[in-house]
Amino acid sequence: MPAATAADRAALERLARRDESALAELYDRHARLIYSLALRILRDQGDAEDVVQEVFAQVWDQAGRYDQARGNVAGWLVMLARSRAIDRLRRRQSRPETPNVEPDALEIPDATPLADDQLLASSRAVAVRAAMDGLPLLQRIAIELAFYEGLTHVEIAERLEQPLGTVKTRIRQGLLALRGRLTGAA
Amino acid sequence: MAATNHDAFVDAAALYAVGALPPEERAAFEAHARECAACTAEVGSLSSVARTLPLALPQIDPPFALRARVLAAARGTRAAHGQSMEQGAAEPPRWRRTIGWLSAAALLALAAAVSADAVATRQRLRNVEVRLQDALDRLGRSEARAAAASQESAGIQARLAVLIASDLTQVNLAGQPSAPAATGRAFLSRSRGLVFAASNLPALPAGRTYQLWYLTGGAPLSAGLFKPDASGRAVVTLDPPPPATTPSGLAVSIEPDGGVPAPTGAIYLAGQTH
Numbered sequence: 459m460p461a462a463t464a465a466d467r468a469a470l471e472r473l474a475r476r477d478e479s480a481l482a483e484l485y486d487r488h489a490r491l492i493y494s495l496a497l498r499i500l501r502d503q504g505d506a507e508d509v510v511q512e513v514f515a516q517v518w519d520q521a522g523r524y525d526q527a528r529g530n531v532a533g534w535l536v537m538l539a540r541s542r543a544i545d546r547l548r549r550r551q552s553r554p555e556t557p558n559v560e561p562d563a564l565e566i567p568d569a570t571p572l573a574d575d576q577l578l579a580s581s582r583a584v585a586v587r588a589a590m591d592g593l594p595l596l597q598r599i600a601i602e603l604a605f606y607e608g609l610t611h612v613e614i615a616e617r618l619e620q621p622l623g624t625v626k627t628r629i630r631q632g633l634l635a636l637r638g639r640l641t642g643a644a
Numbered sequence: 645m646a647a648t649n650h651d652a653f654v655d656a657a658a659l660y661a662v663g664a665l666p667p668e669e670r671a672a673f674e675a676h677a678r679e680c681a682a683c684t685a686e687v688g689s690l691s692s693v694a695r696t697l698p699l700a701l702p703q704i705d706p707p708f709a710l711r712a713r714v715l716a717a718a719r720g721t722r723a724a725h726g727q728s729m730e731q732g733a734a735e736p737p738r739w740r741r742t743i744g745w746l747s748a749a750a751l752l753a754l755a756a757a758v759s760a761d762a763v764a765t766r767q768r769l770r771n772v773e774v775r776l777q778d779a780l781d782r783l784g785r786s787e788a789r790a791a792a793a794s795q796e797s798a799g800i801q802a803r804l805a806v807l808i809a810s811d812l813t814q815v816n817l818a819g820q821p822s823a824p825a826a827t828g829r830a831f832l833s834r835s836r837g838l839v840f841a842a843s844n845l846p847a848l849p850a851g852r853t854y855q856l857w858y859l860t861g862g863a864p865l866s867a868g869l870f871k872p873d874a875s876g877r878a879v880v881t882l883d884p885p886p887p888a889t890t891p892s893g894l895a896v897s898i899e900p901d902g903g904v905p906a907p908t909g910a911i912y913l914a915g916q917t918h
Contacts, residue, residue, distance in 0.1 A: 481718050485711055493706035495698040507710050511717060518718040533695035540698075544663065587700040595829070595841050595879070599807055604664035605697055607808070611664045617808060630658035637693045 466531035473521035481518055488532055489514075492539045499543035499606050500550075509546065513538045544608035582640070589639040597632030600625055650680060657683055661690035702793030702800075705786040802837070803881045809833035815894050817915035819844070826876075828913045830856075830894050838867060838882040840894075842913060845872040848898065854878070854912070855903050858885045859893040867894070869903045893917055 466487070472480035492513055496506035516538060524534065590598055596618065603609045603617060615625040656673040659665045665673060677683040806812070817828035828842035840856055848854065853871055857864040868882035885891050896913040 478715065478718060482711070482715055485714055489706050489711065489714075490703050491698055493710075494701045494704045497704060498698070498701050503707070507706065507713075510706055510710060511714050514714045515717055533692065536695045536698055537691075540663070582696065583699040583703070586696050590697070590700045601662055601697070602804075603808065604659070604662040605694060608663065610666045611659055612666060614664065617810075617812070619812065619814065626655040626659060629662060629664060630655045633658045633661060633690050633693055636696075637689065640693065640696065 463530050463532075470521050470524055470531055473518065481514060484517065484531070484535075485514060488535050491532065492535055495536060495539050496543045499540065499547055499608070505546055506543075509539055509542050512542055540605070547608055585640060586636075589636050592639065593632050593635060594628075596620070597628045597635070600628045601632045604629060650676075650683070653677075653680075653683055657687040658690050660687050661694040663694075702797045704790050704793050708783065799881070803839050803879075806833050806837045806839045806881060807831055809836045811835055813917060815915045815917050817842070817894060817896065817913040820911050820914055822846075822910045823912045826913055828894075828896065828915070830915070832884075832891070832894075832917070834884055837884045839879070840867075840870070840882060841877075841879045842872065842896070843875075843877045845876040845878065845912065847874075847876070848872070851901050852898050852909075853901050853903060854896055855899040855907070856880075856882065857895045857897065857907055858889065858891040859895055859914075860889050860891060864895065864907055865889060866903060866905065869899075891917055 466484065469480040469483045473484070489510055493506055493510050496509035497503065500506050500509070513535060517535065524531075593601075600614050600618065603614045604611070609617065611622065611625050611629065614620075614629075615622045618625065620628075653673055653676055656665065656669070657677075660670065660673055660677075673683075677687060812831055812833050815830040815832060817830065819826035823844070823846050825844040826842065826846070827844060828840065830841075831839045838856075845854065848871060853869045855869050856867040858867050865885065867885070868880065870878045870880040872878040893914065893916040895907070895911050895915075897907045897911050898909040899907070
């Protein structure tokens with residue numbers, strides 16, 4: 459729904475002018491996705507709620523600084539939430555927090571903002587689920603261990619008892635396959 | 645410079661997109677990508693894909709009260725911002741402004757006017773009732789969705805619990821003469837269970853099921869039953885072997901529906917643990 463994306467951008471502009479109703483609007487549209495993601499990573503309702511609250515506090519503070527060329531708002535919220543949830547998970551497991559986990563450390567212009575908008579629309583949920591289900595099991599597991607458990611490729615290789623090169627290749631193949639299925643590219 | 649070591653970063657854009665690069669490799673890739681338009685474009689595109697992954701999760705509504713907490717927190721910071729940054733726009737809430745200039749007598753008059761306006765009050769009450777009913781309806785739908793989602797999530801978590809177990813081992817199963825094209829892989833955790841995936845399995849005759857067996861020094865032990873889909877694929881999560889046994893391998897046979905205590909049919913897949 460490109461309409462939701464346009465509405466998101468309008469809401470972000472209102473947010474930069476400290477319009478509180480814009481925050482409520484973004485919350486109503488995206489809190490479910492963000493909460494589900496935080497819950498998946500942290501498996502704890504209280505921690506997941508805290509992450510949602512932190513993300514929207516950050517959005518409230520930084521709406522004016524958000525670069526719209528960088529991709530859509532939902533994607534931005536997803537990366538903020540993942541980053542905060544993984545930080546918490548690492549603290550809980552007493553693993554070293556990776557500095558610089560903040561998304562967009564690299565100034566990544568969004569290569570395909572239009573396709574991205576389409577991908578993030580809620581109507582794509584079914585397509586994403588089907589695309590994930592269609593991946594070979596180890597590609598899928600490796601991607602999930604990285605994205606939801608915050609493991610590095612070295613840790614994934616140890617966990618799955620696979621050679622490092624195999625794990626790297628599987629993650630790449632998996633993401634390329636997902637991209638192909640989601641954009642209809644070959 | 646960028647072109648010379650580009651080949652070293654073939655997998656890095658994907659790993660960066662899912663957050664799987666250790667810090668030093670991430671820094672190296674970022675340095676390279678700043679100089680390399682191809683890597684910058686690739687990482688942008690793959691990051692877009694990664695950001696859609698959460699759409700595949702069971703979607704669960706956050707608790708009702710969280711919305712109010714989020715908005716109240718923002719309101720709190722706006723009060724602080726308002727004083728320092730928004731000189732012109734900084735205004736106290738309407739009620740405080742009103743009370744500032746209203747005399748006590750005027751307040752009483754206002755109260756009288758409000759209570760006289762009972763028709764409007766009743767109308768507002770009806771509006772509130774309608775909104776409350778709407779909220780309750782939404783809550784009911786959310787609870788139903790959450791129940792379905794947690795069921796789905798329990799299945800996925802059971803599978804994941806096996807796959808991330810520290811004692812995970814993999815057993816590759818090869819197709820036997822009765823089904824040479826069939827292949828299977830088992831991920832076995834002695835502590836948490838077994839995830840078994842197979843493909844190219846022949847379709848089952850009516851009244852038959854595939855049965856997976858733990859091979860031991862003595863009689864094989866049943867690990868569980870499964871049926872493949874129309875394309876001959878199956879993925880199942882099963883219980884771990886009994887604590888006293890150490891499986892030396894796994895095998896799959898076709899048996900009557902409901903399974904049997906010891907294998908009777910032909911073996912379709914078999915593999916050794918290592």
